[in-house]
Amino acid sequence: MEVLNLEFNEDQIDALREFMNVSIGAATANLANLLDAFGTMHIPKIEICNSSELSQKIESTIDIGSMYYATKQLFTGKFGGECMFIISEESARNLGRHLYNATTPSRDDISDAVIELTNILTSTIVSRLTQELDTQVQFFVPSSQFIDAHSIVNSEDVADYSKIIIISTILDFKDQKINGNIYILTKDEAIKSLKILIDKKIEEIYG
Amino acid sequence: MEIKYPDVLLDSLENGHMIIDDKFIVSYWNRWLAINTQISKEEIIGKKLDEFYPNINYKVLYRKIKTALLINTPSFYDTNSNVKFIPMNRNKVTTSSLMLMQQQVTISPYIACENKVMVSIYDISELFEAKLSLKKEIEKVNKLNDKLEADQEIIDRNIMMMRTSFDGVIIDVSTFFCQFFEFKKDFILGKNISTFKQDGGFSATYKELWETIRNKKCWSGELKLKTYKGEEKWVQSRITPILDIDGEVLEFSAVYHDITNEKLLEELYITDPLTKLYNRAHFDEVVNFIVKHQRKTDTDFVLVITDIDHFKSINDTYGHQIGDEALVSVANTLKDSLREDDLIARWGGEEFVIMLKNVTLDEAKTIIEKVRASVEKNKINGTINATASFGITKYILGEDIKKTFKRVDDALYEAKKSGRNRAVLK
Numbered sequence: 335m336e337v338l339n340l341e342f343n344e345d346q347i348d349a350l351r352e353f354m355n356v357s358i359g360a361a362t363a364n365l366a367n368l369l370d371a372f373g374t375m376h377i378p379k380i381e382i383c384n385s386s387e388l389s390q391k392i393e394s395t396i397d398i399g400s401m402y403y404a405t406k407q408l409f410t411g412k413f414g415g416e417c418m419f420i421i422s423e424e425s426a427r428n429l430g431r432h433l434y435n436a437t438t439p440s441r442d443d444i445s446d447a448v449i450e451l452t453n454i455l456t457s458t459i460v461s462r463l464t465q466e467l468d469t470q471v472q473f474f475v476p477s478s479q480f481i482d483a484h485s486i487v488n489s490e491d492v493a494d495y496s497k498i499i500i501i502s503t504i505l506d507f508k509d510q511k512i513n514g515n516i517y518i519l520t521k522d523e524a525i526k527s528l529k530i531l532i533d534k535k536i537e538e539i540y541g
Numbered sequence: 542m543e544i545k546y547p548d549v550l551l552d553s554l555e556n557g558h559m560i561i562d563d564k565f566i567v568s569y570w571n572r573w574l575a576i577n578t579q580i581s582k583e584e585i586i587g588k589k590l591d592e593f594y595p596n597i598n599y600k601v602l603y604r605k606i607k608t609a610l611l612i613n614t615p616s617f618y619d620t621n622s623n624v625k626f627i628p629m630n631r632n633k634v635t636t637s638s639l640m641l642m643q644q645q646v647t648i649s650p651y652i653a654c655e656n657k658v659m660v661s662i663y664d665i666s667e668l669f670e671a672k673l674s675l676k677k678e679i680e681k682v683n684k685l686n687d688k689l690e691a692d693q694e695i696i697d698r699n700i701m702m703m704r705t706s707f708d709g710v711i712i713d714v715s716t717f718f719c720q721f722f723e724f725k726k727d728f729i730l731g732k733n734i735s736t737f738k739q740d741g742g743f744s745a746t747y748k749e750l751w752e753t754i755r756n757k758k759c760w761s762g763e764l765k766l767k768t769y770k771g772e773e774k775w776v777q778s779r780i781t782p783i784l785d786i787d788g789e790v791l792e793f794s795a796v797y798h799d800i801t802n803e804k805l806l807e808e809l810y811i812t813d814p815l816t817k818l819y820n821r822a823h824f825d826e827v828v829n830f831i832v833k834h835q836r837k838t839d840t841d842f843v844l845v846i847t848d849i850d851h852f853k854s855i856n857d858t859y860g861h862q863i864g865d866e867a868l869v870s871v872a873n874t875l876k877d878s879l880r881e882d883d884l885i886a887r888w889g890g891e892e893f894v895i896m897l898k899n900v901t902l903d904e905a906k907t908i909i910e911k912v913r914a915s916v917e918k919n920k921i922n923g924t925i926n927a928t929a930s931f932g933i934t935k936y937i938l939g940e941d942i943k944k945t946f947k948r949v950d951d952a953l954y955e956a957k958k959s960g961r962n963r964a965v966l967k
Contacts, residue, residue: 445622446619453608453614453617
């Protein structure tokens with residue numbers, strides 16, 4: 335069996351970070367245009383970790399005592415994976431108020447608003463990233479759950495993967511008091527494909 | 542009529558597809574939608590969707606259309622939502638959990654320059670129903686778990702339980718066990734079960750216990766244990782071996798019930814209050830049981846009756862208190878000189894009865910001779926000499942016990958008659 339080399343060199347990391355910056359810029363613009371909200375997104379953090387560490391990495395970025403809407407959306411193609419958007423109950427309620435023009439939005443309204451925001455974020459970031467890498471992806475319908483921090487990722491469920499890339503950033507709409515964490519997760523074979531795509535792009539740019 | 546291939550394709554699909562623009566004007570309506578909504582394409586094409594479905598949130602729909610067109614990617618409604626995009630009756634009869642079709646609604650870019658999108662509606666009722674059913678089952682399991690936890694707490698607080706390893710190392714104990722034996726749980730865990738054993742006197746019981754449970758059988762019986770402060774406690778115990786998948790003993794579980802008070806009452810009932818030996822009633826009960834059941838292991842015994850010589854004279858000379866001291870002194874001498882397995886009882890007045898187990902008459906004679914010498918040696922109240930006479934006989938298998946007693950009485954009579962302070966065999 336072929337042993338996958340899933341480590342990224344410095345050039346690959348730099349290139350990925352640069353592509354992500356562009357993608358996140360596009361996402362911020364789309365959010366302003368579509369949701370009528372002016373937000374900022376932090377510089378993305380790129381980490382490669384063992385699958386067993388995923389749950390711990392996510393829990394370290396959020397308040398583990400709170401309840402969250404966790405929305406997950408799959409994408410497939412040469413570079414496939416899963417996007418996850420985690421938003422606290424309070425932020426999600428503010429998002430529901432903003433998108434549904436309601437003082438007390440229903441649970442259905444909030445959930446739909448979270449899915450809509452996730453879809454815009456995921457589609458823009460991943461589409462733009464894959465556009466930079468000259469490849470295409472297909473998105474699946476997102477699903478949302480209202481759960482506690484510990485239930486977002488079950489360590490046993492991801493135990494069969496060896497490595498996971500976590501590309502994470504924070505979305506912040508100060509005026510509307512909405513913020514959330516975005517994670518783009520990809521594993522094993524997809525990491526290998528991503529490395530090949532990045533190398534190809536570096537070759538194209540720098541010759 | 543000219544056949545339009547995309548129409549044929551879309552009409553053959555088992556889900557709904559419509560094409561609308563950002564003003565919600567319908568330009569395509571497939572066969573599935575026509576059947577499920579009872580609105581034909583002729584009726585709806587060219588008209589605005591809100592004329593037929595005014596309850597749709599058009600602000601949200603507009604935003605989703607704009608998202609699809611701008612990003613050139615599908616946008617979605619929440620598939621778990623109770624709000625139906627276009628409410629459609631569900632015709633399934635065998636279940637009533639979903640009255641309306643659960644829908645997955647996807648808005649895909651179609652002709653961007655004309656601001657047209659394709660709205661696709663998928664029937665996900667079966668999947669959703671399975672999810673609801675799973676959720677219900679999980680809720681049931683959670684409720685059962687809560688009940689189980691509550692029951693476990695009741696058991697923990699009210700029943701004495703212990704789990705040990707195969708080697709007797711304590712793995713777990715209930716809170717009630719800790720309270721009863723006045724130990725802290727942390728102190729007990731990891732210790733050996735022998736922490737609770739009373740010193741000595743129970744080796745036969747423990748040997749039988751270990752042999753039984755190591756042979757993968759349950760053991761029930763009474764055990765005398767001690768608390769942290771050394772207080773004696775009697776417990777009725779049931780010890781069960783827990784086997785692994787290969788049928789080998791993995792650990793043991795034990796349940797205990799306090800019977801200390803019952804044991805004290807029982808002891809009072811069978812004990813002579815002055816000498817603390819067994820009383821005549823108990824001795825009779827044991828002997829009658831042995832004779833009735835005729836078990837080989839029990840019927841091999843020698844019967845001895847002893848009488849303090851000139852006891853009346855001791856009473857008359859020194860008073861009843863010294864007389865009582867003489868009885869206690871002789872009783873203690875008997876207890877100290879004989880084996881734990883031998884049964885000693887006060888027979889009445891200044892007489893004692895002894896059952897020596899598994900000995901020959903000659904061996905019995907030797908044992909009793911030593912006892913007689915000890916009685917003679919021990920001075921009552923430090924000054925008074927007392928002696929005792931002994932009659933000895935062996936129980937003959939199957940004989941009436943009255944005959945045995947008659948023989949031993951005769952032996953004692955002969956010992957008295959021939960000068961006292963001696964033992965006679967019959």
